[in-house]
Amino acid sequence: MKYRTIVQAMLALSGVALGAAANAATPSGEMLGNTCAGCHGTDGISTGPAIPTIGGLSNDYLVDAMMEYKTGERGSTIMTRIAKGYTDDEIKAMSKFFSGKPYVGNKQKVSAKMAKTGAKLHKKYCEKCHEDGGTSAEDDAGVLAGQWRPYLQYTMEDFHSGARTMPKKMKKKMKAMMDKHGAKGEQALLDYYAGQE
């Protein structure tokens, strides 16, 4: 608070106008994160069935996702509207809060046969970035294992429609996977991820 006041005074002296919204200190990551829990679950652990778990994802992944929502680069139903409410500093603070929480996956009922196929496809096309069977947050690629299946499905639909842009490497690998195994291959991958802890 005091720091802000000094900065404000200095900026005022130097003739830089500071927005009205800056008259309070940036809320803590915990304060910001708690506002998300109404939809994403306590500590970002979603009880499903469609809203993703965000607790325990990597800091970089979360910052990127929020920044992309904020700029509209990543399309969505509601997150583009909500992300616009936060400064870059607030996005960093809330991302740090959620990345510090444990990731709790949700093992969902899936076809064992499809999941087995998915495991093979994952190894071939996805493991390089989504390490350890899609369970790792450290690779910054987004945890896939135990994530809610409808969300994974929506994400793939968004990648295909262009509402969300695939990273270059993913685009190449996904194209190869789709060319060879088609939509069924994609479903097998989703079953593999959703069927894990």
Added chain:
Amino acid sequence: MTQFTRRNFIKAAGGAAVAAGAAGFPMVSFGASKKVVVVGGGMGGAAAAKYIRMMDSSIEVTVIEANKHYYTCFMSNEVIHGRRSIDSIRFGYTGLAGHGVKVVHDIVTGIDANKQTVMTKGGHHFKYDRCIVAPGVDFKWEKIEGYDAKVAEDIPHAWKAGSQTVTLRKQIESMKDGGVVAICPPPNPFRCPPGPYERTSLIAAYLKKNKPKSKIVVLDPKPKFSKMGLFTAAWEKYYGYKSSDSMIDWQGTPKGSDDNVLKSVDAKTRTVTTGFNELKADVLNIIPAQKAGKIAFAAGLTKGDWCPVHHNTFESTIHKNIHVIGDAAIQSPLPKSGYAANSEAKVTAAAVVALLNGKDAPTPSWVNTCYSFVHPGDGISVAMVYNLVDGKVSKVKGSGGLTPGYAKSTMEMRAREEQYALSWFKNITHDTFG
């Protein structure tokens, strides 16, 4: 006897004495003396209690709630539609107990702000260092002649979910095809602003499938309502709205007029009289004008119909050490919604924990997200981020807003919104009661 709370002790003894306190006054147990009493175990009260315990487990938190179960107002329109059971919106208090919250089922009759004591009908007194009052809404029965709590058992408001939700469902289910359902929404401000219109939509969805000759007349005392453009677009899409054969007939009231302001009801004939007309219905749903819950008035926490609070902590501007959250508080531009109550609960929990530990209340942040169903498979939403500007809750410019209009939003996206709404329901109830 004066209770030695940690806070009072600090005030009385001064900082220097406290430093010596640990050695000098070994009889005073600081940890056990921090007490928070929460009045009301709804969306606001239950979340505040849980989050205080999560933030500082040394604080003793007691929730005093009249009922053994809480039925969520949100999703109760799905019960009226028939695709959800009443049991699926019922929540108990074992989850709170798991967080070390003491839950007492009793009715609070008064709060002594000077003695910092909550009194109950059961004859118990609860001392507090800080009290959180979350009583929800009460009805202004006196505004409608012939309508009271007793009549409402047969002509339900169903605005507090539970037995009346089931009654309304049963009445619609047993209504003949070709019947008239009349819905009388309340004037502003009231709990869940889009609620009456979601209810209209979901009753229409049921009737369209099961009793297609029936009509719904909405006698609204307002000229417009929450998410109006989205609702009316959906009504056009699904229920023939604006056509001569519309299932829904929404009648608003221009500013300054009393056209559709409900004056009286004849319970025997289910006839309502407004400033302009009379209407006889087969099923009648009257949602009366609202004010803060009873205890807010008994405790002297109100100014007009609602409770004024400092927005940084939601502490009452009238009584120190008492915070009022949820629908009963004057929290505008935050709406009177379940999500807002949950968000206010966490800001208040953080403030209470900080203040009880001798620190300043932290900078707050709030969110509201509100989903409505307009038809099975079709969901809409409104969201907003709020911050504190000059001591007041303020909408963050450029944030939030509605689902894009029906011309701009696709069916696929609105189908997702429905799925997200169902997830939201699971997560917010778990975040509050789990």
